[in-house]
Amino acid sequence: MLSVLFSSLVPILLALVLGWGFGKFAAASLKQKIIRSITYLVWLLLVAIGFQFAEVLANPQIGISVLLHALLYASVLSGVTFLFLYRKTELSKANVAMRSLKDVLSPIKECVIAMLMVVFGIVLYVGFNQKFSTEHLASNLLYILIFFIGVDFSTVQLQSLTKRHFSVPIITILAMVVSAGILSLFTHYSATTLMMVGSGFGWFSLSGSLIATLTNPELGSFALLTDLMREFYAIGLLYLLGQRMPYPVIGICGATSMDSTLLFVKKSCSALEVQIAIFSGFILTLLAPFLIVLFASF
Template sequence: MDTLWYLAKLALALIMGMLCARAVGLNRFQKSAAVLQTTLVWLLLFFMGVNTGGIEGITTQFGTIGLSALVLTLLGVAGTVVFSLAVSSIVTPPVGDEGIAIAKRKERSLLRRLYDIVKEPLVLVGIVVLGLTLRLSTPLFDWFQSSLVTYLLYTLLFFVGMGMVHKQISFKGVLADKSLFLLPFYTIAGTYLGALLAPLLTDYTIREAWGMLSGFGWYSLSGILISDLGFPILGSISFLANLLRESFSFFLIPFFGRLGKRYYYPAVCTAGATSMDVTLVLLSSHFGTRTMLGSIYHGVIMSLAAPILIPLFF
């Protein structure tokens, strides 16, 4: 019920932004809404770092179980990338027929192209690390309440809704478009296929690995839920693994955006549940605003799937 209410509030924020844009006119506040989207993403990432730094014993968790979380994350992300690329190439239209626009780029030196790929994700992750460091090393954010992150998400979705109206994006046809409809399937199947190798590289069973990775980037939910089910160590690993998945997506989305249209599928599937909020603007900026529909749909389904799937494995 809490998950449904959370999703309902996100949807309401998006709808309110769309209604507001229609009320004031399609040609008004376009640039302002775009600037505010970017600003809110930066603020959101910063306070995510602050929020993470306030979790009790977080430094101990990173030191003792970080390696297991990293291995599980790499397996889940690798499985997702390989599976989504392989299956999407079979079931989706040719690249020329897809409604995806990749980020423009110029022909430059190899070093310059590499810099263009990594500079944005490095800045984004750096913002998160800055917030985490300040929370751990200073008393500046003792006042911080985690609910602030939620309110920032609502505000971000409001301006995303305005942006969708400005770009005249329609929600029609998602179920009829199998390239969008199958996105959650790519994410779930790819993550679980990658986790099949977990017993070879960690001390955990396939069942445990599937449970820990079933947050699909929703780290706060997965860690708390698994701990509440009576597995605090696995809950800590799941928290870090899903946090790492979200962090990796900041690097991988711009990288895939440089590779071509077909790489929208691994990009959005790597983002997991965050494709409807935290990474939504990043996805749309690298693959075009027409992909917002698929990204939001994917994020909503993954957020609904996580609390259903996690208890099945414990």
């Protein structure tokens, strides 16, 4: 478990630190070119995510029941997390930000483009599923993007830790526990089983394999799909609400706010909110494997 955690965290942190160091010494023109290229690399990553999602759905061990339960649980997790992190001050911020039709249509347009990239990835899988795999491509692309974010981050003044740095991951964990309790009332899964599945916090590459090893392939598939769908919710909401209601959406990102959804956080949120997202993602990434093992033991 520690080796999985180490091998997942170190490359991400290394890419971020190297990008930050590079940005401190690189010419301003080069940094601008790197920052402008982030959008196009994000699209490529979304295509790879769509391809991976199609690979999961093509697995014969995943039945319609598992798929529907995963969709339901991801929806409940995302909704409860959003409500727990939502504050009335977010509403006034939203009212100030939404002043023109362009303000409304711009994030919707970006969200539609993002979803189209995912659909394109699914289409690619249907046409070329026997020809290649995107697993290594997606990982390498993610590290390049995080390096680029580090370059962009080098222009930002780092701020000290605030209560928000700690409240976002803590409330995200509490929302997971409450969500598991709610869903256990309407499904045949126990609350502890659902807490085990929810403890992936969007980290589908860990949760699916670890839970399948600890329990059975069905629950592993359930966890993988739940975290995948949670990531889709996070990406869509970052485009639509990230600028106006950042903390609830960062909570939905879960552990992925320091890696795969960090790119979208950076695009939609302020410098301080990006730092909080990285901190929250780091804490949840550290806790995820331990919580999964803990709840699997019950």
